[in-house]
Amino acid sequence: MLAIDAVSVTKVYKGATKPALEAVSLKVESGKVFTLLGRNGAGKTTFVRMCATQLAPTSGTIRVLGYDVARQAREIRDLISVVPQEGRPLRALTPWDHVYNWLQIRGESRQVAKEKTESILRKLELYDARDRPAMNLSGGMKQKVLVAMAMAAEAQLLFLDEPTIGLDPVSRRQVWSAINDWKSRGQSILLTTHYMDEAEMLSDYVVIVDNGKTLAQGTIQELRKVIPQNIRVDISADGTDQESLRTYGSVVDTGTGMLRVFTYESAARDLSDFALKRNLSFNVSPVTLDDVFVYLVGRSIDKTDSNGADRNGTG
Amino acid sequence: MALARHDSILPLRQAFLIAYVTGILWLRRNPISLVFTAISPFSLLFVLYVVSGGVYTHLAVAGSLVMALVGYGLALGQDISFYKTEYKIQDIFVASPVSPLTYMMGLALSELLFGLPALLVLASLVIYFGAPIASIPFLAATILLTWGSMSAMGFFLSSHMLHMRNATQVISFVNVILAVLPPVFYSVTIVPEALKPLVYALPTTHASLMLQYIMEQPTPPEWSPAFGFAVQFAYLIGFIALAKTKALWRET
Numbered sequence: 001m002l003a004i005d006a007v008s009v010t011k012v013y014k015g016a017t018k019p020a021l022e023a024v025s026l027k028v029e030s031g032k033v034f035t036l037l038g039r040n041g042a043g044k045t046t047f048v049r050m051c052a053t054q055l056a057p058t059s060g061t062i063r064v065l066g067y068d069v070a071r072q073a074r075e076i077r078d079l080i081s082v083v084p085q086e087g088r089p090l091r092a093l094t095p096w097d098h099v100y101n102w103l104q105i106r107g108e109s110r111q112v113a114k115e116k117t118e119s120i121l122r123k124l125e126l127y128d129a130r131d132r133p134a135m136n137l138s139g140g141m142k143q144k145v146l147v148a149m150a151m152a153a154e155a156q157l158l159f160l161d162e163p164t165i166g167l168d169p170v171s172r173r174q175v176w177s178a179i180n181d182w183k184s185r186g187q188s189i190l191l192t193t194h195y196m197d198e199a200e201m202l203s204d205y206v207v208i209v210d211n212g213k214t215l216a217q218g219t220i221q222e223l224r225k226v227i228p229q230n231i232r233v234d235i236s237a238d239g240t241d242q243e244s245l246r247t248y249g250s251v252v253d254t255g256t257g258m259l260r261v262f263t264y265e266s267a268a269r270d271l272s273d274f275a276l277k278r279n280l281s282f283n284v285s286p287v288t289l290d291d292v293f294v295y296l297v298g299r300s301i302d303k304t305d306s307n308g309a310d311r312n313g314t315g
Numbered sequence: 316m317a318l319a320r321h322d323s324i325l326p327l328r329q330a331f332l333i334a335y336v337t338g339i340l341w342l343r344r345n346p347i348s349l350v351f352t353a354i355s356p357f358s359l360l361f362v363l364y365v366v367s368g369g370v371y372t373h374l375a376v377a378g379s380l381v382m383a384l385v386g387y388g389l390a391l392g393q394d395i396s397f398y399k400t401e402y403k404i405q406d407i408f409v410a411s412p413v414s415p416l417t418y419m420m421g422l423a424l425s426e427l428l429f430g431l432p433a434l435l436v437l438a439s440l441v442i443y444f445g446a447p448i449a450s451i452p453f454l455a456a457t458i459l460l461t462w463g464s465m466s467a468m469g470f471f472l473s474s475h476m477l478h479m480r481n482a483t484q485v486i487s488f489v490n491v492i493l494a495v496l497p498p499v500f501y502s503v504t505i506v507p508e509a510l511k512p513l514v515y516a517l518p519t520t521h522a523s524l525m526l527q528y529i530m531e532q533p534t535p536p537e538w539s540p541a542f543g544f545a546v547q548f549a550y551l552i553g554f555i556a557l558a559k560t561k562a563l564w565r566e567t
Contacts, residue, residue, distance in 0.1 A: 014567070052410040055566045073565065074412075082410040087403035092344040093336065101336045105329050106412060133344060149407070159410070 001066055003157050003188035004028035004051055009060035011046050011212075020046045021212045023060070030065075030156075031186045032204035033179065035193060037293065043212040044192035045085050045161055051190060052082050052159045065156055081155035083163045085192075089134040089145040095121055096130040102149045120152040123181070124174050140167040147175055157188045164198060176201055196290040206289070208296055215296045223292050229262040232291060233271050235282040245271070252294075262287065326417040333413075333421025337394070338428040353432040356383035359500065360437075371500075373444055377526035378500030380437040381519050384458060385494040387430035388465020389486045391423050392473035396482030398422075399473070415470075415564040416555075423466035434458065445530040453540070454529055460547040461522045465493075467554035474562040499523040503535055511537075518550040 004026065011021040021043040028034040036044040049055035051064055053073040062069045064076045089098050096117060103113035121127040124144045134142055147163050160179070164172045179189060179202055193199055199206055200220055207217040216226055224230065229249050237259045242251045248271045249263030261271060268284055275282040342349055356379050363375035399405035408418050427434075441454055469486065476482040493499075497520045498506055506514050514520045521543035528534050528543075 049406075049566075053565055054406055054409045077410060078412045080410055082407055084403040084406035087406065088401070090337070090341075090402060090404070092341050097336065097340055101332055105332045146407075
């Protein structure tokens with residue numbers, strides 16, 4: 001069974017002149033981590049909120065775990081769990097209060113709620129801060145409290161809308177580890193992110209969205225093939241020029257003092273020799289998701305336009 | 316997994332847990348906030364008592380209790396807006412096995428908890444100023460009807476608010492319409508005849524009259540406790556139906 005089956009989904013907010021999401025069709029397989037990757041305002045949050053029964057689509061159909069979001073929201077709500085974008089825990093409540101009581105509200109017995117709360121708080125390294133009110137937690141710890149609430153529920157489908165935003169590198173890895181544990185149990189995740197490394201690290205399948213439309217989708221390997229050349233060589237711009245490098249492949253100025261050449265393996269060897277002879281620093285690596293994104297969208301994910309954010313979120 | 320057992324969960328248990336989390340746990344860590352919410356309903360009572368030299372005490376007590384109930388009921392709307400727009404907590408509840416009415420009931424119980432000290436004092440004053448012990452069930456029914464209908468109205472209004480500031484403004488406005496302008500703190504007998512149908516259409520007029528009746532104060536001949544209860548009950552059912560069917564749980 002598909003975790004999500006969206007067919008030609010469009011969302012136009014009241015008073016908006018253009019759709020936040022336009023004719024999007026996606027199929028999310030069960031037991032996979034499915035990632036929506038895009039800049040702020042691309043339409044990621046809108047899609048997640050419609051699938052999570054928080055927002056009604058303008059047109060099109062979405063089935064979540066076999067149920068129609070428009071007519072069978074109650075059935076879906078039993079089976080899902082969410083981390084909303086820009087959510088915050090309640091100031092006076094502790095991580096333990098949040099997770100333990102949330103599990104009971106969802107129907108767990110006290111004993112099971114206690115065991116699950118302890119387990120997830122330890123997993124996300126919140127256990128030592130379990131009795132500290134949220135107002136005294138760091139931004140990253142607050143975010144992890146919401147992740148802990150969602151994950152502890154052990155729903156069939158988990159929606160994580162930018163779950164690691166604001167987290168330090170260690171905390172991000174803790175969340176990634178929890179996500180991988182989740183996946184290993186055969187549960188499904190719809191993740192939104194604008195972190196390339198996160199998408200590459202976690203995703204079974206990635207959809208790149210921009211301006212409310214899907215630009216490409218596939219596994220990381222499949223998406224890398226979007227760019228005809230499979231190797232990139234970053235080479236110091238100090239001592240060479242774009243014209244000289246064009247004989248090896250297509251050249252992009254990264255703006256960081258390096259020129260990036262997309263090329264093939266054989267030409268990459270020649271280019272390495274070229275750099276060595278001129279004593280230029282260089283770095284050879286396979287094409288990354290970031291390269292694919294720039295290739296498709298025309299700019300880096302970090303460069304957000306001012307009109308990007310929609311009214312219900314930034315993605 | 317909890318979800319398979321969802322059908323066996325009583326929404327009442329969920330509501331009490333929500334009230335526990337947002338009310339009791341909050342108060343345990345911020346007991347001082349109880350003082351603030353408990354004192355505010357007595358401000359007009361104090362002014363009227365001092366200004367009238369005690370003549371309007373019965374009306375002031377009735378009015379203060381009604382105003383407190385309107386305030387605590389509508390404050391639910393502010394709480395809900397706050398949880399929705401500032402914390403995004405409502406997003407988590409929407410995408411869960413908690414129904415909107417359960418969520419509303421949980422937060423309304425929590426609000427009631429904050430208002431309990433003031434309500435107990437005001438209810439005691441109603442008894443002290445003339446209500447016989449036998450009328451306590453009527454007093455309790457009046458309190459529950461007013462609190463219930465105002466909570467449902469607060470929930471309905473807040474669900475349509477996109478920003479916290481809108482919620483505060485609209486709820487303050489409704490508070491004036493329901494608790495200040497109608498004959499809640501003053502006698503309905505001084506209302507011009509032409510306006511009487513209007514004031515009798517408001518639940519708070521009847522709540523105040525009911526409290527005056529319970530305190531054995533004179534009430535107008537065209538009004539009866541049955542009439543008062545009927546109007547208040549109709550409002551309760553109407554607002555709950557409105558909250559259930561028209562409150563914006565899933566956004567459009």
